[in-house]
Amino acid sequence: MIRVLLYGFLVGGLSFIAGCGSNPETSSEAPFATLTDGLGRTVIMEQPPERVVSIAPGATHVVRAAGGISSLVGVTTADYDADDLSHLPRVSALPLDLEAIVALDPDLVLASDQVNDPSHANLFEALDIPMIYLGSDSWEDVRDSIVMTGTILGSREEAIAAADSLESSRNDLISLTGSIPSPPSAIFLVSPIRSYSFGKGSYVLDLMRWAGLDPLTAEFDTPAPVLDDEWVLLSNPDIIVGAFGEGDAVEALLSNHPTWRSLDAVRKGRIINVPVPLILTPGPDNVRAAWHMARAAHPELFESTERAAR
Amino acid sequence: MTGRGRHIVIILLVASIVPVLGIGMAFGSVSLPLGFTLQTLVDATFGNVPADGNRLADIVLQIRLPRTLAAFVVGSGLSMVGVAMQALVRNPLAEPYVLGISGGASAGASLFYMGLIPTFIAARIDISLAAFLGALLSISVVYLVARGGGRLSVSRLLLAGVALAAFMAAISAFVTIASEDANKTRAVLFWLMGSFHDITWSDLPLAATVTLLGGLVLMSLSRPLDALLSGEEPARSLGVRVEGLKKGLILLSALVTGVLVSISGAIGFVGLIIPHSVRSMFGISHRWVLPGSILLGGIFMVLADTLSQVMLPGQQLPVGIVTALCGVPFFLMLLRRTNYQFK
Numbered sequence: 001m002i003r004v005l006l007y008g009f010l011v012g013g014l015s016f017i018a019g020c021g022s023n024p025e026t027s028s029e030a031p032f033a034t035l036t037d038g039l040g041r042t043v044i045m046e047q048p049p050e051r052v053v054s055i056a057p058g059a060t061h062v063v064r065a066a067g068g069i070s071s072l073v074g075v076t077t078a079d080y081d082a083d084d085l086s087h088l089p090r091v092s093a094l095p096l097d098l099e100a101i102v103a104l105d106p107d108l109v110l111a112s113d114q115v116n117d118p119s120h121a122n123l124f125e126a127l128d129i130p131m132i133y134l135g136s137d138s139w140e141d142v143r144d145s146i147v148m149t150g151t152i153l154g155s156r157e158e159a160i161a162a163a164d165s166l167e168s169s170r171n172d173l174i175s176l177t178g179s180i181p182s183p184p185s186a187i188f189l190v191s192p193i194r195s196y197s198f199g200k201g202s203y204v205l206d207l208m209r210w211a212g213l214d215p216l217t218a219e220f221d222t223p224a225p226v227l228d229d230e231w232v233l234l235s236n237p238d239i240i241v242g243a244f245g246e247g248d249a250v251e252a253l254l255s256n257h258p259t260w261r262s263l264d265a266v267r268k269g270r271i272i273n274v275p276v277p278l279i280l281t282p283g284p285d286n287v288r289a290a291w292h293m294a295r296a297a298h299p300e301l302f303e304s305t306e307r308a309a310r
Numbered sequence: 311m312t313g314r315g316r317h318i319v320i321i322l323l324v325a326s327i328v329p330v331l332g333i334g335m336a337f338g339s340v341s342l343p344l345g346f347t348l349q350t351l352v353d354a355t356f357g358n359v360p361a362d363g364n365r366l367a368d369i370v371l372q373i374r375l376p377r378t379l380a381a382f383v384v385g386s387g388l389s390m391v392g393v394a395m396q397a398l399v400r401n402p403l404a405e406p407y408v409l410g411i412s413g414g415a416s417a418g419a420s421l422f423y424m425g426l427i428p429t430f431i432a433a434r435i436d437i438s439l440a441a442f443l444g445a446l447l448s449i450s451v452v453y454l455v456a457r458g459g460g461r462l463s464v465s466r467l468l469l470a471g472v473a474l475a476a477f478m479a480a481i482s483a484f485v486t487i488a489s490e491d492a493n494k495t496r497a498v499l500f501w502l503m504g505s506f507h508d509i510t511w512s513d514l515p516l517a518a519t520v521t522l523l524g525g526l527v528l529m530s531l532s533r534p535l536d537a538l539l540s541g542e543e544p545a546r547s548l549g550v551r552v553e554g555l556k557k558g559l560i561l562l563s564a565l566v567t568g569v570l571v572s573i574s575g576a577i578g579f580v581g582l583i584i585p586h587s588v589r590s591m592f593g594i595s596h597r598w599v600l601p602g603s604i605l606l607g608g609i610f611m612v613l614a615d616t617l618s619q620v621m622l623p624g625q626q627l628p629v630g631i632v633t634a635l636c637g638v639p640f641f642l643m644l645l646r647r648t649n650y651q652f653k
Contacts, residue, residue, distance in 0.1 A: 095487075194497040195626070220625065226500065228339035228507065229373055231624035233365040258510060259372045262363045 033152060038113035038135030045130050049108035049152060053101050055093040056112035059134050061283035065162045066146045068153030074104040080277040096120055102127060112136055114282050136282035143167060146284060166287050170210060176301060177212030177294055184238035186213040192244045192252035195227035203282045211293035229257055239297055240265045241272045243280050249273040272296040311591055316598050319591060323605040334378035334612040339619045342366060378612055380509040385580055385611020387521035387570045389603040391563045392581020394528055397535040398559045399467055402586055403644060406567045407578035410448045410474030415571035417478040418444020420498050424485045442568030448474050449564050504577035504630025506615055513573040524566045525604050532596040539594060577630045579637020580607055
């Protein structure tokens with residue numbers, strides 16, 4: 001989307017070189033970069049960033065995809081465990097632990113336009129710390145975020161390659177599931193306990209469509225509807241997708257929603273448990289989440305494709 | 311209102327229970343044909359249980375029916391506790407939610423649900439008992455703070471209630487925010503607003519029993535409660551064991567509120583609106599106020615819950631939002647009165 005990255009670097013390489021050697025007194029020099037972030041804010045960066053703090057797991061995923069993980073000096077307590085993050089200090093982003101973040105002495109803070117409070121930009125601006133909200137409202141936003149992040153962090157080529165690879169993977173999936181004549185109906189649940197879901201315009205509904213599913217909650221205008229059991233029973237989805245975490249998903253669902261025993265999805269065992277880090281963090285890993293859903297929802301499609309490949 | 315008039319109103323309230331429960335059964339998050347709902351209920355009444363896998367019958371029998379009955383029970387119970395609290399403190403502004411009792415019950419239940427009660431205690435109690443203990447703690451503190459020099463200060467009572475409610479809400483908020491289990495956090499945050507979405511048949515027996523027994527006990531105490539309204543000394547002179555009565559009311563209020571909050575979350579202002587409305591019809595005699603409040607409270611809660619379901623079709627809306635929207639203006643109106651004492 002347009003509001004994401006109109007990241008025209010005004011003086012590209014020249015300003016990069018100039019920026020490397022600049023100091024606050026040489027303010028007449030052109031900035032390293034001027035860009036528009038996911039919230040439509042204009043962000044001016046005087047220097048190439050070397051100490052980046054991510055205050056959204058999605059932003060961390062984008063940095064990783066862009067090949068800039070070595071620039072990170074801190075991530076959030078909500079980030080999932082990963083080997084490449086194990087050495088990094090963790091800070092609270094919700095609620096924002098400003099002191100802990102500033103103590104990491106960042107020269108760039110990366111946030112998500114889907115998760116972080118827009119007003120937090122004022123806090124960092126007051127401290128002269130550039131803050132960029134990475135867009136993740138749509139796939140195009142995510143792709144552009146990867147390229148922009150790679151460019152800022154000095155790994156532009158790697159970022160473009162990663163974005164192209166993800167784009168290609170996504171297109172392959174859409175092409176594969178596009179052959180399904182009548183996509184099965186499905187609902188997505190954030191948790192097996194309370195029926196939080198995603199409404200119209202959510203990235204999760206896009207992922208479900210890529211996976212060849214017909215998301216029933218697209219009818220809700222609210223972004224995070226809490227589904228009523230009556231509605232679920234009446235809708236009778238063919239498939240229930242969720243981020244149910246460890247354990248038996250069916251048992252967890254039925255212990256919290258005993259009346260769902262009569263749903264077709266439950267009776268036929270069509271419950272898809274997507275790994276939480278892949279699906280609940282808007283970002284590049286969502287492509288893998290869509291593939292995970294598609295493989296579980298349409299095994300016959302993949303079997304025939306693999307047979308044909310052999 | 312004359313005795314005959316009171317009888318007529320009580321009969322009308324009793325007669326309206328079935329139609330109101332019918333409204334609760336007819337309207338829900340989704341639209342079902344009325345004939346189907348009725349037929350399913352009739353069939354179930356005569357032992358014709360629908361076959362497994364009948365989703366529409368499940369909506370009627372496993373979701374709406376226990377939910378509607380639970381709404382009636384909780385509405386009745388909270389109204390009844392409101393009457394008891396108001397008699398105890400001799401002021402019509404008292405109510406489990408306003409006085410922090412519901413908040414205490416919520417905090418107790420939240421601590422239990424989030425697994426933050428020490429194991430050696432948690433292993434010996436359940437969520438209802440945890441809620442009861444939280445409620446008992448709250449009401450005891452509020453009462454002790456408000457009482458001084460043998461008198462109960464209304465302003466101190468309300469302020470202590472507000473303070474305890476805030477304190478207990480802070481505990482509930484802390485345990486939910488501090489929890490590492492996001493799923494439980496989401497569930498508790500929703501439940502704290504008051505909701506009947508998770509009601510199952512297994513929730514009903516204890517709640518109904520406690521409410522029924524509590525109602526019977528309070529009805530048997532109608533005369534002492536009437537005497538208490540005129541003050542502790544006059545009540546003593548009439549032979550009422552005031553201290554025992556007060557302790558009994560505190561225990562009973564905490565027990566009923568704790569059990570009800572453990573199944574529905576904290577639903578506010580019902581115990582304020584309903585007794586006040588009933589008194590405006592019946593006067594202050596508990597012989598009439600108690601049954602009137604029990605009946606009207608149940609009816610009000612069923613209607614409020616039905617409204618909460620149809621406001622956002624297909625989605626859950628906590629009923630506590632509806633009762634607060636009705637109750638807060640009512641509470642403010644009462645506060646505006648220069649003399650909020652029983653007439």
